Structure formats: structure tokens, C-alpha cells
Amino acid sequence: MIKVDYIIVGQGLAGSVLAFLLMQKGQSVMIFDNYTEGSKKASSQIAAGVINPITGMRFVKTWRIDELLPVAYSTYKEIETVLGIKLWHDRHFIRVLRHIEEENNWLLRQNYADYASFCGQIPPSVSESLEAHFKPHYAYATVNRGAQVNLPLLVSRFKTYFKDNACFTNGEIISDDLIVSTTCVQYKNIEAQKIIFCEGAKGSTNPYFSYLPFNPDKGELLLVRIPNLNWTNIYKNKMAIVPLHDTEGATKDLYWVGATNTWAFENDQPEERAKLLIINELKSNLNTDFEVVFHQAAIRPTVKDRRPFIGLHPKHPNIAIFNGFGTKGTSLVPFWANHFTDFLLQNTPLDKEVDICRFSG
Ligand SMILES: Cc1cc2nc3c(=O)[nH]c(=O)nc-3n(C[C@H](O)[C@H](O)[C@H](O)COP(=O)(O)OP(=O)(O)OC[C@H]3O[C@@H](n4cnc5c(N)ncnc54)[C@H](O)[C@@H]3O)c2cc1C
Numbered sequence: 001m002i003k004v005d006y007i008i009v010g011q012g013l014a015g016s017v018l019a020f021l022l023m024q025k026g027q028s029v030m031i032f033d034n035y036t037e038g039s040k041k042a043s044s045q046i047a048a049g050v051i052n053p054i055t056g057m058r059f060v061k062t063w064r065i066d067e068l069l070p071v072a073y074s075t076y077k078e079i080e081t082v083l084g085i086k087l088w089h090d091r092h093f094i095r096v097l098r099h100i101e102e103e104n105n106w107l108l109r110q111n112y113a114d115y116a117s118f119c120g121q122i123p124p125s126v127s128e129s130l131e132a133h134f135k136p137h138y139a140y141a142t143v144n145r146g147a148q149v150n151l152p153l154l155v156s157r158f159k160t161y162f163k164d165n166a167c168f169t170n171g172e173i174i175s176d177d178l179i180v181s182t183t184c185v186q187y188k189n190i191e192a193q194k195i196i197f198c199e200g201a202k203g204s205t206n207p208y209f210s211y212l213p214f215n216p217d218k219g220e221l222l223l224v225r226i227p228n229l230n231w232t233n234i235y236k237n238k239m240a241i242v243p244l245h246d247t248e249g250a251t252k253d254l255y256w257v258g259a260t261n262t263w264a265f266e267n268d269q270p271e272e273r274a275k276l277l278i279i280n281e282l283k284s285n286l287n288t289d290f291e292v293v294f295h296q297a298a299i300r301p302t303v304k305d306r307r308p309f310i311g312l313h314p315k316h317p318n319i320a321i322f323n324g325f326g327t328k329g330t331s332l333v334p335f336w337a338n339h340f341t342d343f344l345l346q347n348t349p350l351d352k353e354v355d356i357c358r359f360s361g
Contacts, residue, residue, distance in 0.1 A: 003191050004029055004030045004192050007187060007192040008029050008030070009195065010198035011198075012042045012043060012045075013047075014044075019031050019158075021075075021338060021341045023167075024078075030168075032169045041296055043201065043300050044155050046221060046298045047298075048221070048242045049148050049152075050146065053069065053145050053146060059115075069145065072331050076088045083161060086150070087153065088147060088148075089150075092143065092234070093236050094140055094235050095142075096138075097139040098138055098237075103138065106119075117144065117145060119141075120144040122141075129231065133229055135285055135287055180318060185319065197323065200299070201300065203301060208319050214301070214304075214324070216299045217302040218265040220297040222258065223296070224290045226286070226290045231243055239258055243255055268297055275292070306326060310322055310324075311355045311356040322336070339354075
């Protein structure tokens with residue numbers, strides 16, 4: 001029998017960062033993931049990894065962004081050091097203002113002291129590029145302090161890291177095969193103090209947590225080549241055009257464009273109608289030619305009240321969940337993984353806004 005402190009189920013962004021923080025605090029883990037190469041993708045493997053501090057037509061700060069941003073930055077920087085890769089890219093958002101009402105909303109926001117660091121001016125070089133490569137729009141706004149984190153790279157390098165540390169198992173955890181006692185859980189030949197499910201959208205079918213109000217959302221994107229655009233900002237209208245990730249080397253001229261949102265879907269595969277939707281959106285924004293390189297889809301772990309699902313099962317305290325990061329995993333996961341680690345190791349209270357005890361099991 002192999003004994004570890006924690007079994008982590010799922011090696012997307014959530015499972016990877018949580019396992020990493022637990023290991024940094026001296027805990028032993030065994031991570032399971034059933035991902036195999038092919039057209040089936042986990043959300044973290046295709047996400048743009050964008051952190052957008054101000055969203056919506058009213059330009060409201062993202063929930064708790066002032067707390068989330070510094071922890072996201074320091075956690076990804078720590079991961080960069082340990083894995084020896086670059087993940088974090090500072091990005092400005094150039095937002096299209098479609099009409100006077102949006103412009104007024106934006107101008108109003110600029111008067112709020114706590115929005116000052118997020119509100120910027122369009123630099124002259126960006127204005128020139130907008131004129132040359134994009135269709136004209138009513139006006140533009142610049143949102144500062146945005147970022148983009150290379151999530152596909154993070155997930156793939158963490159897999160190697162966990163394998164090198166002999167704490168990764170390629171395979172699916174079947175919840176029905178768990179043996180749960182009052183002091184530990186056992187899965188096949190592995191015994192742990194706790195098992196933590198970080199299954200992304202698949203969490204909605206987990207028998208221990210299916211009572212939680214998951215609301216999975218299918219997202220699709222195109223990777224496109226736009227020669228000579230040389231754009232390092234994130235262009236945001238209905239969809240986003242995101243540079244991948246530096247403008248040099250293999251990713252030069254490549255842009256991530258998306259994404260769609262669909263709550264009623266039959267499978268997790270790319271669909272032609274989503275591709276056409278994104279192409280039409282690109283054509284109505286770009287003044288320049290582009291070439292579609294590939295098309296991908298995955299299911300986001302979105303939830304009805306838009307707050308993460310974190311905590312212990314109401315009847316089995318050895319079974320835990322760390323999920324529900326929806327459309328904003330990049331900013332949410334580092335903060336809440338640190339918070340959950342403190343809860344697990346130091347018994348600090350879980351924030352009521354994210355604790356699954358807000359639902360009855
Ligand atoms: C098109 C698209 C664009 C997005 N863009 C952004 C963005 O710009 N910014 C942002 O913040 N967020 C974005 N997101 C959302 C982001 O991807 C998610 O918030 C985040 O990646 C969720 O991570 P996760 O680890 O919870 O889930 P996942 O990435 O889905 O990972 C779950 C993992 O668990 C494994 N698994 C599940 N069940 C089991 C089991 N029983 N046994 C073993 N393994 C199991 C799965 O194979 C998978 O590898 C986007 C999502 C999509 C689809």
C-alpha cells in the first residue's frame with residue numbers, strides 16, 4: 001500500500017496549482033488525470049489564460065480582483081522559477097466602445113479612485129495600429145493591469161514535473177471504487193488522509209458532488225495567423241484577439257480568437273457553426289487577411305452562482321472539492337488554492353462565499 005497525504009483528482013489548472021502548493025508545504029500527493037492526447041481537451045489546455053480586471057458594459061471590477069491579482073502574480077512567478085518557464089505576460093486590454101452609452105460608462109469609471117490604476121489611455125502607436133489593421137469603431141478604452149498566463153504550457157510542464165517527482169498516475173478515478181473510512185480514503189493500492197476532486201466540468205457527474213449547481217459551458221476558439229499585425233495587446237470587442245504569447249519565434253503572427261459560450265451542447269467537440277461565428281466576428285473587426293490554423297473546444301466548469309466550489313463533503317470530511325472556477329480560473333485558482341491550503345494545513349476558516357456548505361448536500 002502506498003500512503004500519501006492527499007490524492008488529487010484532475011491535473012488541470014486547479015489540481016496542478018493545489019498539488020504544487022501542498023508539495024511546497026511538505027505534503028505528499030498522488031495526482032490522477034485521465035487526459036490522453038487527441039481531440040478531447042481539458043478547459044485548461046485550450047484557455048487563453050487571460051486575466052481581465054474590468055469587465056462588462058459597465059466596466060465593473062472583477063469579483064475580488066484587488067485580492068486576486070497580487071496572489072496570482074506571485075504564485076505564477078513561483079511556478080515559473082520552479083518549472084523554469086515563462087508563464088506570465090502583462091497585457092493591456094484595448095476595448096471597443098460601441099456607442100456613447102459605453103463611452104459614458106467608461107468615462108464615469110475613470111473618476112473612481114479605486115479604478116485609477118486600471119484605466120489607461122490609448123498610446124499613439126496603438127492608435128496607428130488600430131487604424132491600419134482594424135475596422136473603425138465608435139471609440140476605444142485601455143484597461144491596464146491585465147495579464148495572460150500560458151495555461152497549456154503550465155499544465156504540460158506540471159505533468160512532467162509531477163511524473164519526475166513520482167506523484168502522477170495516468171488514469172481515471174472512479175468514485176464508486178473509493179473506500180472511505182472515518183480516518184482515511186483508499187483507492188486501489190493508495191491510501192490518503194483526503195482525496196480532493198479537481199475534475200473541472202466532469203465534477204458535475206461525480207456522485208459525491210452532483211448536488212452542487214454546476215452549469216457547464218462549452219467554449220470554442222480559433223487559432224489564427226494574422227501576418228504583420230505585430231499586436232501585443234488584447235483586442236476586446238464581443239470576442240477577444242489574444243497574441244500567443246510573444247511576437248517572436250514559433251508563435252509569431254499567431255493569435256487566439258474567441259471564445260463562444262454554449263450552455264446546451266451534445267458533446268465537447270468543435271462545431272462548424274462556432275467556427276463560422278468566430279470567423280464572422282473576426283471579419284467584422286479586422287481590416288487585414290487571416291488564416292485559420294486550428295479550431296478547439298472544451299467545457300468550462302461554470303457554476304450557477306459564479307463562485308468556486310471549495311470545501312469538504314458534508315458527510316465525508318475525507319472527501320473534498322476544489323472546482324467551479326468557471327470562466328476565470330487564471331485569476332481565481334492561485335488565490336483560492338493558497339486559501340484552501342491554509343484551511344487544510346492550519347485549520348484557518350474557509351471563506352463563506354466559496355465554501356460548499358452554502359448548499360445542502
Ligand atoms: C475556450 C475557453 C477559453 C477560456 N479562456 C479563459 C481565459 O482567458 N481566462 C480564464 O481565466 N479562464 C478561461 N477559461 C476557463 C478556464 O479554462 C478554467 O477556469 C480552468 O482552466 C479550469 O481548470 P480546472 O483544473 O478546474 O478544470 P480542467 O482544466 O477541466 O481540468 C480538469 C482535469 O481533471 C481531469 N479529470 C476529471 N475527472 C477525472 C477523474 N475522475 N479522474 C482523473 N482525471 C479526471 C480532466 O481530464 C482534466 O484534465 C476558458 C475556457 C475555455 C473552454
